[in-house]
Amino acid sequence: MLCDFTHDHKGERLRGVCGGGGPSGVTAVVLHGAGDSSMESLLPVVREFVDRDCRGVAFDFSGHGGSTGTLGESSLRRRFEQAVAVIDAYAGTEGPLVLVGFSMSGQTVADLVAHYGDRVAALGRCAPTVYAADAWGVPFGKGNGQFSRIIRRPDSWRDAPALRALRAYEGRAVLAVPGTDAVIPAAVTESVQDALTSRSQYTRLDLPDAQHRLGTWFRDHGEDRQRFVRAVLTGLDGRGWSATHAWVARQVGSGRTVAHSRFLSGGWSSQMRRLTLDDGAELVQRTFVKPFFRRHGPGLLAREASVLRQLAGQGGIPAPALVAVDATAEHCDHPTLLMSALPGGVRVDEDEDDLERRLDLLAAQLVRIHGVVPDERPRTYQAWTSPEHVRAPDGPLWERAVDVIRRDPPPYAGRFLHRDFHPGNVLFTGAGSALRIAGVVDWVEASWGPADLDVAHCSTALALLHGPAYGWDFRRRYEAQGGHGLGDHPAHLYWRLLDALHYCPDAAKLAGPWRELGRDDLTPEVLAGRLEAYVDGLLREYD
DSSP states (O other): OEEEEEEEETTEEEEEEEEEOOTTOOEEEEEOOSTTOOGGGGHHHHHHHHTTTOEEEEEOOTTSTTSOSOGGGOOHHHHHHHHHHHHHHHTOSSSOEEEEEETTHHHHHHHHHHHHGGGEEEEEEESOOOOOGGGTTSOOTTSSSHHHHHHHSTTTTTTOHHHHHHHHOOSEEEEEEESOOSSSOHHHHHHHHHHHTTTSEEEEEEETTOOSOHHHHHHHOHHHHHHHHHHHHTTGGGTTOHHHHHHHHHHHOTTOOEEEEEEETTOSSSEEEEEEETTSOEEEEEEOOSHHHHHHHHHHHHHHHHHHHHHTTOTTOOOOOEEEEETTOSSSSSOEEEEEOOSSBOOOOOOHHHHHHHHHHHHHHHHHHHTOOOSSOOOBOOOSOOTTTOOOOSSHHHHHHHHHTTSOOOOOOOEEEOSSOSGGGEEEESOGGGOEEEEEOOOTTOEEEOHHHHHHHHHHHHHHHHOHHHHHHHHHHHHHTTOOOOOOHHHHHHHHHHHHGGGOSOTHHHHHHHHHTTOTTOOHHHHHHHHHHHHHHHHHHHO
């Protein structure tokens, strides 16, 4: 049962409802959007949480519904402050919080995540948006003032602090996406998804027949409303990770437990965590959460498990040892693989004392990988782009580059490929003359194909990470370390451009994990310039 309340806050009277509760102590806070929205259409959602033994809380922001105040005087800051005041008054200061925000309140939910930290156990974000930092304290006005100018500035949301808060969040998160949304640009939705998949236990709920106002949709469509609430509350006792935690506990064996879990930066396709057991042993857990990789998880993780088994005992290939795999998520919340932890760390800095030696070590390591003769060949390589899919900038340089990959793939002598070999997947120990490669990780794309393709992929990464000259030069380093079998000029150019053009027009996507590791200098502008210069240099040298 929900009871009405009126809460006084800084001269405003906020009308709301609260009620329910259970032994879990969970409180679900449901927040409406902007414009003429109010909590009224969201009451069925609140009751759905209450029916599942949660305490439910909802209220009208000032200027909305039954609350006082005017909408034009409100702001994102005031919405956040009002939400905190209501939560502290009606959800107490302890117990897990479930935060559900519609449209504009997607921003408020992110602000609350930053405020309440680990107390937030689950998020439900429904057609949400985020805003530029300089919009936060500006009154909404009447649609033609400073707030409107800020949010209409192209791409103003891309560096929103809300996205940083969501990237750091590690609990349960459900993103409800309508089939048609005339209010929130698709790019905003994808950025929110990318942020949530960084660390959270993420699920996307697509509602193909719905439009932007999902509160109204859930009010009128009980099955979708129930599905949404069930999804938000899944595995809440483990912040959404209950099934995965239970599976890992079974793999580590009786009498051993996970004492500590630490998120590892630098991943892009998957979430990586280092698990420390109570006896001091360490493991690494790979989890596919992003929708694309989750769909392909069974094939990717089954292949990685097979490759790790084959690499066990291979001299000169410091790969992790397989512990267990649940490729189909039969037992886990997401497709998951458990492996041994390797020493060392990723090095993407530009330390001049070590950089040259690191690059020679990379080349030598790749030569050894290409020397592997597997008992069972992995699948044939897959190209990551094609002439039809390249989204290169306009201009003769790019037209020329795309024309090169319109040719048929050159013949090649097949070799065992890592297929995603670059500095972000190599672990180093030591410094100076003691610098060594201690591990090569991320074998999910292992393939059979031309050595040129691995050389090309590492070259592209080096060109973006350290500058075009390092990319151009990697073939020489590879061959100086004993590598052979690379194609002649036309053939090698084909493989180089097939890889490089995969990163058009958004080379910044590749560098996201590198920025997490401290390379803040790798801005989109820098990376775009380096990619263009790298491609131009390849055409000059090989075409």
